[in-house]
Amino acid sequence: MKRDKKGKGAAQNGGLLAAVPQRSFGDRLLKDFKGNWSLYLMVLIPVTYLIIFCYIPMTGIQLAFKEYRVSDGIWGSPWVGLYNFKRFFKSYKFVMLLKNTILINVYSLVVGFPIPIIFALMLNYLRMKKFKKTIQMLSYAPYFISTVVMSGMIIIFLDPNTGVINKVLELLGFEAMNFMGEAKYFKSIYVWSSVWQGMGWASIIYIAALSGVDYQLHEAAIVDGASKLQRIFHVDLPSIKPTIIMLLILQIGSLMSVGFEKVFLLQNQLNMSSSDVLSTYVYRVGLVDNDYGYSTAVGLFNSLINMFLLISANMIAKRTTNESLW
Amino acid sequence: MEKNIEKRAANKAHKKLISADKTFDVANVVIMILLFFIFAWPLWFVVIASFSDPGEVWRGNVILFPKGFSIDSYTEILKYKEIWIGYRNTIFYTVVGTVINLFMTVCMAYPLSRKKFMPKNILMVLCMITMYFGGGLIPSYLVVKNLHMIDTVWAMMIPGCLSVYNMIIMRSYFVNSIPDSLEEAATLDGAGPVQYLVKVVLPLSKPVIAVIALYYMVGHWNDFFSALIYVNDKNLLPLQTFLRNLLVTNTVGNVSQTQNLNPELLQKKIYLAQTIKYSAIIVSTLPVLCIYPFVQKYFVKGVMIGAIKG
Numbered sequence: 236m237k238r239d240k241k242g243k244g245a246a247q248n249g250g251l252l253a254a255v256p257q258r259s260f261g262d263r264l265l266k267d268f269k270g271n272w273s274l275y276l277m278v279l280i281p282v283t284y285l286i287i288f289c290y291i292p293m294t295g296i297q298l299a300f301k302e303y304r305v306s307d308g309i310w311g312s313p314w315v316g317l318y319n320f321k322r323f324f325k326s327y328k329f330v331m332l333l334k335n336t337i338l339i340n341v342y343s344l345v346v347g348f349p350i351p352i353i354f355a356l357m358l359n360y361l362r363m364k365k366f367k368k369t370i371q372m373l374s375y376a377p378y379f380i381s382t383v384v385m386s387g388m389i390i391i392f393l394d395p396n397t398g399v400i401n402k403v404l405e406l407l408g409f410e411a412m413n414f415m416g417e418a419k420y421f422k423s424i425y426v427w428s429s430v431w432q433g434m435g436w437a438s439i440i441y442i443a444a445l446s447g448v449d450y451q452l453h454e455a456a457i458v459d460g461a462s463k464l465q466r467i468f469h470v471d472l473p474s475i476k477p478t479i480i481m482l483l484i485l486q487i488g489s490l491m492s493v494g495f496e497k498v499f500l501l502q503n504q505l506n507m508s509s510s511d512v513l514s515t516y517v518y519r520v521g522l523v524d525n526d527y528g529y530s531t532a533v534g535l536f537n538s539l540i541n542m543f544l545l546i547s548a549n550m551i552a553k554r555t556t557n558e559s560l561w
Numbered sequence: 562m563e564k565n566i567e568k569r570a571a572n573k574a575h576k577k578l579i580s581a582d583k584t585f586d587v588a589n590v591v592i593m594i595l596l597f598f599i600f601a602w603p604l605w606f607v608v609i610a611s612f613s614d615p616g617e618v619w620r621g622n623v624i625l626f627p628k629g630f631s632i633d634s635y636t637e638i639l640k641y642k643e644i645w646i647g648y649r650n651t652i653f654y655t656v657v658g659t660v661i662n663l664f665m666t667v668c669m670a671y672p673l674s675r676k677k678f679m680p681k682n683i684l685m686v687l688c689m690i691t692m693y694f695g696g697g698l699i700p701s702y703l704v705v706k707n708l709h710m711i712d713t714v715w716a717m718m719i720p721g722c723l724s725v726y727n728m729i730i731m732r733s734y735f736v737n738s739i740p741d742s743l744e745e746a747a748t749l750d751g752a753g754p755v756q757y758l759v760k761v762v763l764p765l766s767k768p769v770i771a772v773i774a775l776y777y778m779v780g781h782w783n784d785f786f787s788a789l790i791y792v793n794d795k796n797l798l799p800l801q802t803f804l805r806n807l808l809v810t811n812t813v814g815n816v817s818q819t820q821n822l823n824p825e826l827l828q829k830k831i832y833l834a835q836t837i838k839y840s841a842i843i844v845s846t847l848p849v850l851c852i853y854p855f856v857q858k859y860f861v862k863g864v865m866i867g868a869i870k871g
Contacts (some may be wrong), residue, residue, distance in 0.1 A: 267679040273755045274672040278684065281669040281723050285691060288720050291704055292696025309703060354596075357589050370593055373600045375857060379849050381783030383801045384842050387808025388603065391838055399606060402621030431599065439864045460574060462581040488693075496786055500809050521699045522790060534697035545693065 299535045303527035312528075319532035328516065336512040336537075339498075342426045344486055351434045352479065355441035356467055371442075374435025386500035389428055390415060415501070418509035425501065425510075429494075440482065444475040480558045488545030513537045611635070611839035615832035618839075634836035638844060643813065647800035650714075654799060655781040658718040662777040663770065665723040666731055671758050673728075674735035688725045698790075705791055716791035717784070717799065727773045730863070734769040735762060772863035775856055782849060800845050807841055 268275055294309075299319055301312045323329055354374070361367045380388075392400050393414040401411035414420045452470045461469065472479075495514040502510045513533060521530030553559040610618050614629030622628055638644060669688070673681045695701070701720065710716040739762055747757045763770070785801035792798060806812045 264679060267677070271672075271675070271678055271754060273753060274675060274678050277668045277755070278672040278680075281665045281728075282684065282687070284665060284719075284723055285687060287708075288701070288704060289691040289695060292700035293694070295696050295700025295703060298699060309700075357592065360585070360589055361593060362586070363590075366593070370597050370600070372854075372857060373597065375861075376604065376853065377600065379779055379783075379853060380846065381785065381801055381804075383783075383785050383804045383808065384846060387804060387838065387842065388607065390809060391835075392603070392606075397619060397621075397835055399610075399621065399624060403624060405621070406624075431603075435600070436864075439861055443865050460578060462578050463585045464581070500805065517698050522702065527699045527703075531697055531699045534699070538694065538697065542694065 296531065296535055298528050299532035301528050315528070319529045320536065322529060323533055323536065328511070331508065332511060332513050332516050335509060336514075339422055339425060339512060342422055343429060346426050347430050347433065347437075348483065348486060350430055351437035352441055352475075354434055355438040355445060356471060358438070358442060359445045359471070360463055360467075371435070374438070376435070377432040378436040380432065382494070382496040383500060385428065385432055386497055389424060389501065393424070415503060416505040418506045421501070421506040421509045425497065429497070440478060441475060444478040445471060448474040476556070477558050480552055480556055481560065484545070484548045484552050484558075484560055487548035488541065607839050607842050611836060611843050613836070615829070615836040618836050619832045631836075634833060634840040635844070637833055638837050638840045641803075641813070643795075643798075643803045643806075644800070644841070644844070646796060647798060647803040650797060651782060651800040653714070654717045654784070655778055657714075658722070658781045659774055659777045661718055661722050662724070662727075663774055666728050666773060667758075667763070669723060670728045670731040670735060671754075671762065674732045675754065676741075688728065692725050702790060711791055712794045712797065714797060717787050717797070718781075720787065720791075724777070727776060731766070731769055731773060734766055738769075739765055768859070768862065771856075772859050775859055776863060779849065804841060804845055808838055 298309055298312070300314055300316060301309075302315045302318075303309070304312045307313075358367060358371065361370075377385075392398050395401060395411055395413040395416065398414075400414075405411055412420075414424060448471060452474070453466060456466050456470050495518065498510060498512055499515050499518065502515060514537065517530050517534045517537070520526045520533065549559050606624075609627040610623055611634055612630060612632065613623045613627045614631045615634065617623050617628040669684075672678050673685060673688075675681065696704075705711060705716055705720055710719065743761055743765075744757060747761055752760065783801065784799065785805060788797075788799050788802045792802075803813070
């Protein structure tokens with residue numbers, strides 16, 4: 236849709252250009268500048284910001300191929316070729332980091348993606364208006380809890396001695412468990428708590444899409460004798476398919492970028508073997524151990540995989556369903 | 562006769578359908594009630610635990626209802642100097658940071674929304690690239706360091722002061738919701754682009770500005786990452802860092818066994834150390850909780866505007 240608009244704009248410009256071919260690009264720019272100088276001035280501020288805080292760091296990626304020396308700075312430090320990458324690939328942590336990053340993300344995707352859709356569909360068929368409003372409002376609330384408070388709540392609730400979850404387990408006759416102290420529980424805790432926090436918010440978009448479904452389609456289905464479940468599968472889901480695919484591509488694109496903060500906060504010595512991911516490793520070797528070149532190399536490796544995933548997800552979606560981000 | 566059979570068959574099918582739908586409705590309501598408890602209980606528990614008697618909470622007697630009203634944990638938490646410093650700093654970062662955010666966002670979104678602004682397409686590409694690609698942690702850190710912003714308030718507000726995503730939301734609002742005829746009229750009256758922005762566009766864009774301001778504000782209030790990376794100075798730390806030390810790493814508020822206290826008092830302190838955590842959560846989340854019911858419709862609106870544009 237965006238593309239179309241741009242295309243049209245370009246075509247119009249082309250038409251205008253054809254009518255006045257004698258003007259050079261420089262002339263037109265100068266004229267535009269004279270008419271719109273205040274706009275240029277205005278845009279200069281955010282553009283300066285983008286250059287300093289987004290584009291200059293991009294030039295810093297060369298650190299991945301260098302050995303950083305404080306006295307020489309980024310540009311003056313000596314090149315070391317692929318040394319940092321080789322070190323990372325040979326490190327005993329490489330397989331573990333990659334495995335944890337992928338597993339946590341795939342788990343999040345498989346659980347976290349369909350649940351908001353199901354939630355939105357169920358809300359859509361809920362007849363009690365007041366109850367519907369209440370549960371909707373309640374389900375958005377956890378989204379505004381900060382990551383620190385969320386992680387804190389998880390740790391306090393799951394405490395082996397005083398945590399309320401363990402108290403309830405004991406009441407029901409089970410034994411208390413040290414959830415945060417055992418590596419095998421980490422991924423489930425991470426994923427399901429994120430579902431609790433994000434499912435209401437993520438469902439908003441689907442609720443909006445569902446409210447846009449043409450009611451005549453539902454009426455036709457009812458006349459044909461379709462049950463509610465059949466209407467979900469044959470009317471609702473096909474109607475919101477474009478929204479679902481768009482969000483799926485976006486999710487796959489960010490598959491490798493686990494939220495750093497929550498993993499970092501929930502990490503401890505006991506669950507490290509299943510909670511250490513690429514982003515926390517980048518932070519640790521970079522800002523704790525001050526191994527700048529190596530950290531940048533690991534970070535670059537991570538974002539290259541991200542780019543690859545996003546581009547392939549987009550391509551697959553384009554081929555199979557004709558929907559795509561760009 | 563035949564008609565009758567047909568009618569009966571149709572009736573049967575109809576009844577079957579009704580019973581299928583009934584099962585669906587009942588299951589739906591049951592699951593929703595369950596979800597209601599899943600969403601509400603953790604939040605409810607934090608509230609009741611913070612107001613209950615610390616000993617009862619420690620022994621696990623508080624699960625669904627508060628027991629033994631006490632506000633000791635609140636009086637105790639407010640004795641921490643760090644929480645006051647954190648509160649002050651976070652309010653400052655939220656207010657000033659959001660003003661900077663909005664200024665930057667308008668400065669980018671408005672020129673990009675003008676049809677006759679020549680470099681708008683290339684600037685749009687410049688913005689979009691930063692959404693998908695960045696320098697990463699260390700290169701960004703070094704830029705902030707070279708600008709001598711480490712351990713200053715600016716490190717908490719300047720990096721990340723323009724969200725391209727929010728900028729695109731605002732731009733599409735400017736393009737789609739403000740009629741072009743207004744600009745023609747303003748130009749005829751002799752208004753320049755800046756005058757038109759201040760006098761016409763901004764007053765008409767209150768809804769989108771409110772939404773984006775709220776997004777930025779919640780972002781600042783909950784921000785913990787910037788402080789982790791850029792700030793060590795105790796006087797500049799935000800509330801979230803204090804909360805991390807209290808809730809996650811237990812470096813504040815811990816009761817050491819070696820303190821010379823009689824056993825009973827020590828026991829009380831240990832009980833209190835746990836309920837303090839709940840009251841800290843309440844105290845720090847209070848502002849967000851208070852404004853939440855009033856603004857939640859705007860948040861929803863924001864998601865919609867963003868979604869439409871994709």
